[in-house]
Amino acid sequence: MVLQPVSYQNYTDELLVELITDGKTFAFDELYKRYGQKLFSYFFRMLWKNKELAEDCTQELFFKLIKNMEKFDKQKNFSTWMYSIANNMCKNEYRKEETRLKYQNMKPQAGIDHNKENVDMGNFKKAVSGCINELNEDKKSLFILRFNEQLSVPDISKILNIPEGTVKSRLFYLLKELKDKLAPFQNISFNQ
Amino acid sequence: MQPEDIIQQKQWEQLTAAEKEIVLPLASTESEYSLLKNILLSASGDLEMVPLIDISVHQYLQSQLAVDAKKRSVISIYYYAAASIILAIVASWFIFQFKNNKSEIDSLVFSDVEKIILPVKGGKDTVVSMQPKKEAPVYAKYKVKKKFINKKSLQRPANIQGDAWAVNTLINKDENIVSLITEVY
Numbered sequence: 192m193v194l195q196p197v198s199y200q201n202y203t204d205e206l207l208v209e210l211i212t213d214g215k216t217f218a219f220d221e222l223y224k225r226y227g228q229k230l231f232s233y234f235f236r237m238l239w240k241n242k243e244l245a246e247d248c249t250q251e252l253f254f255k256l257i258k259n260m261e262k263f264d265k266q267k268n269f270s271t272w273m274y275s276i277a278n279n280m281c282k283n284e285y286r287k288e289e290t291r292l293k294y295q296n297m298k299p300q301a302g303i304d305h306n307k308e309n310v311d312m313g314n315f316k317k318a319v320s321g322c323i324n325e326l327n328e329d330k331k332s333l334f335i336l337r338f339n340e341q342l343s344v345p346d347i348s349k350i351l352n353i354p355e356g357t358v359k360s361r362l363f364y365l366l367k368e369l370k371d372k373l374a375p376f377q378n379i380s381f382n383q
Numbered sequence: 384m385q386p387e388d389i390i391q392q393k394q395w396e397q398l399t400a401a402e403k404e405i406v407l408p409l410a411s412t413e414s415e416y417s418l419l420k421n422i423l424l425s426a427s428g429d430l431e432m433v434p435l436i437d438i439s440v441h442q443y444l445q446s447q448l449a450v451d452a453k454k455r456s457v458i459s460i461y462y463y464a465a466a467s468i469i470l471a472i473v474a475s476w477f478i479f480q481f482k483n484n485k486s487e488i489d490s491l492v493f494s495d496v497e498k499i500i501l502p503v504k505g506g507k508d509t510v511v512s513m514q515p516k517k518e519a520p521v522y523a524k525y526k527v528k529k530k531f532i533n534k535k536s537l538q539r540p541a542n543i544q545g546d547a548w549a550v551n552t553l554i555n556k557d558e559n560i561v562s563l564i565t566e567v568y
Contacts, residue, residue: 214452216445223441231436242434250440257448319425320432337387338426344385362387366409369422377418 204269212260223253226270229340230277236335237281239288239324248280274342274350278332285328315376322372330365337362390419391427 199207199221210218230252234245255276263272323334329351336342336350344362348355386406389398395413398406410416 211448214455216448216452219445219448220441223444227441228436231440232433235433246437246440249436250443253440253444254447257444257451315421316425316432319422323426334426338423341427359385362385363409366387366419366422370409370415370419373418373422376421377414 205265208260208263208269209265211257219257226273227253230273233274233277233335233340234281236323236339237328237331238284244284248277248284252277252280268346268349271346271349274336274340274346275352278350281332282328315373318373318376319369322369326365326368330361330368333358333361334365334369387423390416391423394420 199210199218202210202218202221204222204225207218207222211222227249231245231249234248235242238244238248252273256273263269323331326334332351333347336347337344342350344355344358348358351358353361384402384405386409389402389406390410393402395416406416410419
C-alpha cells in the first residue's frame with residue numbers, strides 16, 4: 192500500500208483553521224498558499240508600495256493567526272476575518288506614519304504625472320496608481336478591496352464594519368473623484 | 384448590478400437603457416465611461432506591479448507554528464496532570480469521609496445522642512434531650528385466631544358433684560387460701 196500525502200486543496204478555509212488548531216502544520220501551508228500573496232498584495236498597495244513593510248505586516252498577521260486561531264468564530268467567513276484584521280493593521284500603520292510625518296514635517300510621495308504630452312498606457316497606469324496612493328486610508332482600502340482584490344460589496348461591508356449602502360455610496364463618490372482627477376486622460380483610447 | 388460591475392463588464396455600445404440609467408450619475412458620455420473603464424481595468428490588471436512575497440516569511444511562520452504546537456502539547460500535558468491530581472485528591476477525600484462516617488455510626492451509642500445542644504437564635508444554647516422515637520406498632524395483616532379452648536377439659540369429671548370440679552385442686556390443697564376464700568364468701 193502506498194501512502195498518499197494529504198491534500199488540503201479541497202478543504203474550506205474554516206476547516207483548515209480547525210486542522211491548524213489541532214496541530215496539523217500542512218493545513219497552515221495550504222492556508223498560506225491561498226492568502227499569503229493576496230494579503231501581501233493588499234498590504235503592499237495600502238502601505239505606500241513598501242515591500243519590507245508589507246512583508247512585515249503579512250508575517251505579523253499570520254503570526255497573530257497562529258497565536259489566536261482558537262478565537263476564530265467558525266460561523267464567520269475566514270477571508271473576511273483576515274481582511275478585517277489586515278485593514279486594522281493598515282490603520283495602525285497609517286497612524287504611525289501620520290505621527291512620523293507630523294514630526295518630520297514631510298509629505299508622502301504623490302507619484303502622479305499629469306503630463307498630457309506623454310500619455311500612453313504606462314503613464315496612465317502610473318497616474319491611476321498615484322491617484323490611489325493619494326487617497327486617504329478609508330478610500331484607499333475601499334478601492335483596493337473592491338477593484339484589486341475583487342471582493343463583493345457585502346464582504347467589504349463586513350471587513351470595514353460599515354453598512355452595504357454606505358459601501359455603495361462611498362464607491363460611487365470614489366469613482367467620481369478618480370474620474371475628475373484623471374480627466375486629462377479622458378480622450379485617450381487604450382487597446383486592452 | 385452595481386455601476387462599477389457594468390463598467391467593468393460592458394462597452395458603452397452594449398449598454399441597455401436600464402444599465403445606462405444606472406451608470407448615468409457616474410458617466411454621462413462615452414468618453415467618461417471609457418475613462419472609468421480604463422481606471423478599473425488598470426486597477427484590476429495591477430497584479431504584475433506587486434512583487435512576490437519573500438519565502439523567508441513562510442519559513443519563519445512554519446518555525447513559529449512548530450514551536451507553538453510543541454508549547455501547546457506541553458501545556459496540555461500539564462493540564463492533564465493537574466486534572467488527574469485534583470481528581471485523585473477529591474476521590475481520596477470522599478473515600479476518607481465515607482469511611483469516617485461509617486465508623487462513627489458503628490460506634491454510636493444511644494446515650495451519645497440523648498442530649499444534643501441546639502443553637503437558638505439570639506439566646507443561649509439549650510440542651511434538648513432526645514428521646515428515642517417509639518417504634519410504630521406493627522399491625523398484623525391477618526385476623527388473630529381466637530384461642531382454641533379445649534372443651535373437653537371443661538367437662539365435669541364423673542366422680543365430682545356440684546361446682547367443686549371447677550376449683551383448682553392446687554388451691555384446694557392449700558388450707559389458708561381455702562379459708563380465705565370461704566371467709567370472703
